[in-house]
Amino acid sequence: QQVRSLSQASRDGDLRLRSAPERLTGPFRDVMEDINTILNQALDPVNAQAAILRKMAEGALDSRITEEFAGDHAKISDAINKVADIASLAMAEFDALITAFEAGDYDRRAQTEQFAGSWKRIMLGVNNVLGTLHRTTKVAQSQTWIKTGLADLADQMGGDLGVGDLSHQVVNFLARYTDAQMGTLYPYRQADRTLQFTAGFAVGVAERAIKRFALGEGLVGQAALDKKLLSVSQLPEQYARIVSGTGEAIPRHVLVLPIVYEDQLKGVIELARLSDFDANSVELLTLASDAI
Numbered sequence: 001q002q003v004r005s006l007s008q009a010s011r012d013g014d015l016r017l018r019s020a021p022e023r024l025t026g027p028f029r030d031v032m033e034d035i036n037t038i039l040n041q042a043l044d045p046v047n048a049q050a051a052i053l054r055k056m057a058e059g060a061l062d063s064r065i066t067e068e069f070a071g072d073h074a075k076i077s078d079a080i081n082k083v084a085d086i087a088s089l090a091m092a093e094f095d096a097l098i099t100a101f102e103a104g105d106y107d108r109r110a111q112t113e114q115f116a117g118s119w120k121r122i123m124l125g126v127n128n129v130l131g132t133l134h135r136t137t138k139v140a141q142s143q144t145w146i147k148t149g150l151a152d153l154a155d156q157m158g159g160d161l162g163v164g165d166l167s168h169q170v171v172n173f174l175a176r177y178t179d180a181q182m183g184t185l186y187p188y189r190q191a192d193r194t195l196q197f198t199a200g201f202a203v204g205v206a207e208r209a210i211k212r213f214a215l216g217e218g219l220v221g222q223a224a225l226d227k228k229l230l231s232v233s234q235l236p237e238q239y240a241r242i243v244s245g246t247g248e249a250i251p252r253h254v255l256v257l258p259i260v261y262e263d264q265l266k267g268v269i270e271l272a273r274l275s276d277f278d279a280n281s282v283e284l285l286t287l288a289s290d291a292i
Contacts, residue, residue, distance in 0.1 A: 056087065086115070089114065090115070110127050111123075112124055146287065167185045168199040174271060176201075182203060184203055184270045186268045195215075202242065223256040229256070229286060252273060271285070
């Protein structure tokens, strides 16, 4: 009767039921005690595995089965620990991505090569989302930077300013805002059809000596004649140099912006940098032309 009860309980998934060997004697008692031992050996691993799976479901992904089991129970325990290892690794990747994103590092991506199957698909999906978010964020940041620059430029030009003061305010602001190391501004004189140097930012003595350009003369004159932005790199040795107290250097990149309003030439701004101007700076200067 006890054997039948134990057999039915096992089929029902209840491994807690035990026989009562104390009610038996001789070989029957020994058999029932052995059955209880077998059931105990089967139940202990199941309890350990269930406990770890429960903890993982509650978010404790660092939980592991530490008890030593043999045979198939060892295989099951190893498999559960492997799942926990992969889940912990994935959470560590997520934590690193969140930390990087909060710190402004939008280039960080999940290391997908350490995952396989569905885990890898999840990580690839996360990377795709981050890539889209990065592009969207960069566009928003760029537009904010440009709009802020245009608004600040308008503030700099506010008030009743003469041509000289206005030129100084404009070229100094644009040079600082775009991280240029040198800048000049040449208002257009309709009377003699020339562009005359009026204000500069970090301009050396040699550069100040070039006071006037005719239309089509040099980069300044050419930008004025074409009424188009000129972007020039790989400048010649004789070009104007950026000078500091410790030395001087040839600019790496120069932007020459004609100031045009209602198709009428008003002047030219020239900005130079030791590194390349980015697309945001070019767009800002293009939009600033009408405002100036």
